[in-house]
Amino acid sequence: MNKGNALPVFARGFDRVRLALQTSLAGGANVDGTLDASTEPMRWTSDCLRDGYELRYRRNLDDLGYGDEPMRGTRTSALNAVCSLRGLFTDEAIAALREIGRALEGSASSSNWIISKRVRAVTNRSRFIDDMMHDRAFLLRLSRLAGAPLIPYPMVNARSQFNYYYPTAQRDGKEQLGMWHTDGTSFVLNIVLSDRSDYAGGNFLFYESTAETFDRHDPARTHVKTASLDKAGDALLIYGSKLFHGVEPVTAGRRMSLVLSFHCPYTREDDNGFWHLASDDGIPRTLVNWLALRRSLRDDAEMQYYRLGLAPIRAEDLKDTRLSMATS
Ligand SMILES: O=C(O)CCC(=O)C(=O)O
Ligand SMILES: [Fe+2]
DSSP: OOOGGGSOBOOOTHHHHHHHHHHHHHTOOOOOOOOOGGGOOSOOOGGGBOSSOEEEEEEETTTTTOOSOSSTTSOTTTSEEEEEEEOOBOHHHHHHHHHHHHHHHTTOEEOSSSBSEEEEOGGGTOHHHHHHHTOHHHHHHHHHHHTSOOEEOSSGGGTEEEEEEOOGGGTTTOOOOEEEEOOSSSEEEEEEOSOGGGEEEOOEEEEOSOGGGOOTTOTTOTTEEEOOOOSTTOEEEEETTTSOEEEOOEEEEOEEEEEEEEEOTTOOOOOOOHHHHHHHHOHHHHHHHHHHHHHHHTSOHHHHHHHTTOOOOOGGGGOOHHHHHHHO
C-alpha cells in the first residue's frame, strides 16, 4: 500500500520554471469547449443548499502555527485552515454535479501537473456550476466558514476544475494522484463526488502544521491527517495556499472531485504566483491572465461584488452562530 510520505511533492523553485517552459511549448492546458446545454440536468438555485449541514472538523490557521496574518487586518485565529463538511448540498444537486463531471470527463487530459487528469475552467462550460459559484447564499455560507468575505476567484482558469483518479494500469502506466502541494489560491472548496465504496486508495491527506515545516520523508508522518471524505458531496474547505495536501493514488475503482477557488476582495494580497500559474497555462497565456488578475485585485471590494451583480458581503455578515457553537 502506498504511504502518504511516498506521495511526490509538486515541483518548486526552478523546477516549476522548467515546467512552465515545457507547458508553453506544449501549447497549454485544456480549458476550451462548452458542455451541450441539454446535458445540464437542472438549474442551480439556492434551494440546492441544505440547511442542516454538519461541520465535522475544523482547524484555524493559528492552530497550525501560523502567527503572521496572511491577510492584513484578519487574525489567523479567525481564518479557517481546514474544515470538513457533510451535507452542504441536496442529493439532487450532488447528482447533478456528478452528471456534469461525467459529461466533461471526455475532454480531460493527462499532464505532469499536480493532478494528473482534470478539466479546468468548468464554469465556462457548466451553467449549473457557474450559477452555483455566483450564488450569494452559497458565497455567504462559505465566507462564514472561511472567516473572510468571498467572491469567485477572478481568474477563470484557476477558479474551478474536475479531477479524475483511476488505478495506474488503466491510464498509460501513469499514476493518477494529487502530489503533495499547496494551491495557488487561498480559499478552496474540495467536493468529493464519489462514495468511499466506489474506489480504494485515494485518501485526501493534509499536513496540519505550517508549510515551511513540511517534510514528506518524515517516517512518523507527524501532523499528517486523513480527511474523512466518505460520501459523495462531502467537502473540505481549506486555506489552500498555506495547507500542504495531496491525494494518494487510487488503487481500484474511480474517484471524481470538484475543486472551486474563491478570493477575498477586501485584500489585494493574493498568493497565486506567476510561476505557479505559468507551469499550468504556459508563459504567454499566463502573462495576459496575470495582468488582468493584478488589475482586478486592485478594485474596490464593493465594486467587485456589484460588478458580479451581488450585494456585497461584509465582515459584519460573517457572524455565524452555528460555527461558534460547533467549535466551542
Ligand atoms: O481532488 C481532490 O480531492 C483534491 C485536489 C486538489 O488538491 C487540487 O485540485 O488542488
Ligand atoms: Fe489542491
